[in-house]
Amino acid sequence: RKEVEQDPGPFNVPEGATVAFNCTYSNSASQSFFWYRQDCRKEPKLLMSVYSSGNEDGRFTAQLNRASQYISLLIRDSKLSDSATYLCVVNPRGETGNQFYFGTGTSLTVIP
Amino acid sequence: DTEVTQTPKHLVMGMTNKKSLKCEQHMGHRAMYWYKQKAKKPPELMFVYSYEKLSINESVPSRFSPECPNSSLLNLHLHALQPEDSALYLCASSQGLLRRTSGNTIYFGEGSWLTVV
Numbered sequence: 001r002k003e004v005e006q007d008p009g010p011f012n013v014p015e016g017a018t019v020a021f022n023c024t025y026s027n028s029a030s031q032s033f034f035w036y037r038q039d040c041r042k043e044p045k046l047l048m049s050v051y052s053s054g055n056e057d058g059r060f061t062a063q064l065n066r067a068s069q070y071i072s073l074l075i076r077d078s079k080l081s082d083s084a085t086y087l088c089v090v091n092p093r094g095e096t097g098n099q100f101y102f103g104t105g106t107s108l109t110v111i112p
Numbered sequence: 113d114t115e116v117t118q119t120p121k122h123l124v125m126g127m128t129n130k131k132s133l134k135c136e137q138h139m140g141h142r143a144m145y146w147y148k149q150k151a152k153k154p155p156e157l158m159f160v161y162s163y164e165k166l167s168i169n170e171s172v173p174s175r176f177s178p179e180c181p182n183s184s185l186l187n188l189h190l191h192a193l194q195p196e197d198s199a200l201y202l203c204a205s206s207q208g209l210l211r212r213t214s215g216n217t218i219y220f221g222e223g224s225w226l227t228v229v
Contacts, residue, residue, distance in 0.1 A: 032216055043202055043220040044155065087154060091216050098143045098162050098208055100218050102154040 001026050006088045006103030014111050017078045021106045023088030024070045032091040033064055035073045037084045038105065044087055047073075078110045115139050116221035118203050124227045125193065133188040133224045135203030143167075143208025144186040145218070146178060149200040155220075161186060162208050193228045200225055 006023045013019045025033075033050035048055065050062040050071050061074040071090075075082055088103035116137045125131050137144065143162045147155035160168035161180040169178075175197075177189040186203055203221040 034217065041200075043223050046217065046219065049217065089218070091218075098160050098167065098206065098216070099157075100206075105154050 003027060003101035004088055004090050004103040006106055008104050008106060010107040010109060012109045012111055013078055015078055015080060017110075018074065018076045019078055019108065020075075021073045021086055021088070021108075022070055023072070023103050024068075025090045025101070026069070027090070027092050027101075028066075028069060030069075030090045030092045033062075033071045034089040034091070035060075035062055035071075036087040036089055038087060039084050047086070075108075078108075080110050080112060083109045116203055116205055116219055118201075118221035118224050120224060121222065122225045122227075124229060125190065126229055127193060127195070129193075130189070130191045132190065133201055133203070133226070135186040135188075135221055136184055137205040137219075137221075138184060139205060139219070140183075141205035141207055141219075142183060143206045143216075144180060145202075145204040145206075146176075146186070146188050147202040147204060147220075149202055149223075155202055159188075190226075193226075195228050198227045 004025050035047040036044040037047045038044040048057050048062050050064045052064050054063045059076045063072045085105040085107050087105045090101045119134045145160050146158040149155045157170050158172045159178040164180045175192045179187040200223045202223045204218050206216050206218040
């Protein structure tokens with residue numbers, strides 16, 4: 001079983017739409033959770049960390065559900081510039097704390 | 113802007129060549145990483161250095177040889193590569209905490225595009 005599972009999409013949505021991505025992880029002891037954004041032919045960049053209480057940054061909201069072992073990313077009022085691949089990343093505790101597990105990435109295209 | 117810098121940005125090499133990719137970070141991070149990424153795939157871990165010691169080698173072929181000269185620098189030496197090794201090579205760093213008292217976040221360099229001909 002993969003450490004992190006993510007729907008690869010693609011998601012094609014019109015401008016102004018709300019879109020949500022989910023990601024599940026297998027290791028219940030995982031400690032830290034992140035969403036990264038990767039543009040075509042660029043490196044992954046940290047979009048936001050994900051906390052148990054949920055966190056919001058402008059149009060972006062991230063949620064963590066430890067009981068069900070999934071994280072989500074909600075994008076409201078989608079912009080053309082949101083088109084990218086969104087990677088879910090999980091970091092476990094303990095001795096493997098320097099290991100980061102990546103989802104396959106979800107491709108988003110925002111259409112005019 | 114990324115605080116992890118990689119050189120060169122683009123590299124074309126023949127299958128008999130020897131070349132190196134270089135990476136530098138000045139964030140005081142103690143873990144450094146090499147990832148390989150092919151088109152439409154997530155980054156694939158190759159090596160992890162923790163406190164300048166190799167801690168993870170994901171069964172990478174010996175034609176890739178990592179080196180960590182100090183806590184800020186990471187090299188990837190390339191020799192006798194194959195065309196299928198053509199990819200984006202990403203260097204990254206994280207706090208690399210030995211005692212997990214807080215979160216550990218990974219930051220990537222812009223990558224080195226490698227083409228093997």
